[in-house]
Amino acid sequence: MSWLANLTQTYNNNILSVGRFETKKNGREYALIPVAHTTQTAHIEVHLDGKGNFVTAYVRDKVEGSTIIPCTEAAASRTSAPVPYPLFDKLVYVAGDFNQFCGDVKGTPYDDYLAQLKAWCDSPYSHEKVQSVYDYTRKGTLIADLIAEGILHVDEQGKLRDKWAPAPSQESIEKPPIFNVLASDQSSAFVRFAVNIPGEPEARLWRDIEVQQLFVQFYENSLVDMDICYVTGEKLPVADKHTSRIRHSGDKSKLISANDSAGFTFRGRFRTSREAASVSYMASQKGHNALKWLIDRQGITIDGKVFVVWGNQRLELPEPHQDALELREAAQELQGFDEDSEFEEDFDLGANDDKSSNSGHVAPAGDTTSKAFAREIKKAIGGYRYDGEHYAHVTIMVLDAATPGRMSITYYQDLNHEDYLDRLQAWHTSCYWQHRYRKDKDSQWTTFTGAPATRDIAFAAYGPRASDKLVKGLMERILPCIIEVGCELPRDIVRSAVQRASNPVGMEPWEWEKTLSIACALVNKENEKEGFDVGLNTETTDRSYLFGRMLAIADVLERRALGREEKRASNAVRYMNAFAQRPGRTWSIIQSNLQPYQAKMGTDARYYNSLLDEVGAMLSLEDYTDKPLTGLYLLGFYSQRNDLYTSKKATEATGTSDTQQGEDNDTQEEN
Known part of the structure; x- marks a missing residue:
């Protein structure tokens, strides 16, 4: 359980970031989710007043719809059985007039939603905004209000349309926004609420820290099943079901699961899942939510496989998959150097040294070129050195799911912070060559000396049209060569890159030049004891x-x-x-x-x-x-x-x- 303990510690170290949204480069928002919460993409945003009256509503796209929602254990694991989320949910749960506009449904999802929300409102942890949502939803007029507002659309029979199929007389009408954000029919729309109360600075309930904290206290006090937590070593309320949606909001795969309760129960080894391991609800929530946050913040995802690296004291670390140019730019950004600084002059990545040394003289290992390049890499990585506690460490984790319901940790390493940086430095100063296939941050072609990115190694070995499956497999195979001592490069990868570099006629000139320099880097790494250099x-x-x-x-x-x-x-x-x-x-x-x-x-x-x-x-x-x-x-x-x-x-x-x-x-x- 060391991975879960590390993630729990990361959550506690970044407690001030809980519930606060950050923005990715693509405009999508993410956050470190509070305990007893999860994320969902909302399609409709309903605004109410303080007395529970409908004010207006909006359609939200994927970028705008990222929503933190309160969540129970049962709701987090719901499949076909109707289990409501406590505050925001789909129309079938929050709309009392769902049967009128969509037809009958199995069970009582709306009644269950109201009962659960009422229990929260009747507790000491209620909030006036939550009470406003309850007062409105129990009126049972949500879909009718959304139709009147022009958000939802009905057909000739007064039922919600399955899709937008306008009559000939309506062909000139623009397609309603709701049909652009939904993958299926309108009845599957997810609804979130905002409550506008004079004097309250935050109307959006999914961003209201106070509302989030109140639900955490409400739900935590409802947990009574206690046992020893294998993560913390304390006797705490135990989690029977663990969260999914780790890689993205639609991800159903779980890292911890035990549901074979019949037949060969737990493969015949245990009577109950707790005999194998018991994890407290708080440790499970904190660990999984920290992992989601790290994946959104700094993870690399390729064809469902996730690569994530973080430190318990400093989150920002050089990635093992990046090339020397990316390392340079990241170091400059971290240390705040500008283009005219001494760091920029020193960090020339060997370009000037190569020109001066390539005059026909011997350039074995230990020559000025090699020393200068090693000094530059040392300076770049040196910006990530940690001067604090000696127990600072780095975690490297690779996740993948073979089936839609099961996820596994396919690679895991927990290293001392300094050891990680030393091994990364060793990689960049051994698997290196001179390259000219990348653009810098100003979109200018640049020549740099260093290790290539592992994704580029995949393209050099398998071609630019290599599938994501091949790329992610190679990246995982190269990873131990970067961060483990004594791990040699897979010979088939080096052989494949050399063979492609030996066949320039089958490639465009720019592709061949890129393949050639990357193949040279791999061959140089394979023969590092010989001391060959670009010179x-x-x-x-x-x-x-x-x-x-x-x-x-x-x-x-x-x-x-x-x-x-x-x-x-x-x-x-x-x-x-x-x-x-x-x-x-x-x-x-x-x-x-x-x-x-x-x-x-x-x-x-x-x-x-x-x-x-x-x-x-x-x-x-x-x-x-x-x-x-x-x-x-x-x-x-x-x-x-x-x-x-x-x-x-x-x-x-x-x-x-x-x-x-x-x-x-x-x-x-x-x-």
């Missing part, structure tokens, strides 16, 4: 790395000979897939196809020819075979190509300006 390593004798360098030289030479106007791929790029599988045989083909371009360039090709000879001489005679290349050839290809486009030595040898070379590089990457 060109001119001393390694690794066969695959050297063949990759030769392929890059052939590619750049042909691109120079073709000029900027020619957009077609070079022979080196076209034969890249075959070259990775059979380098010895394929290199002879590439070299023969390269001769016309060498002749066309004349003396301008001298530097490239000598560089080819120099790299080729580093290969032994036994290396010129058709043994397939490892992923390290991509590192050699990328680093050599990057060096040729940025090296001053190459510029002086070919007589091409730095600007011209940069433009050629941009053209190659963007087209």
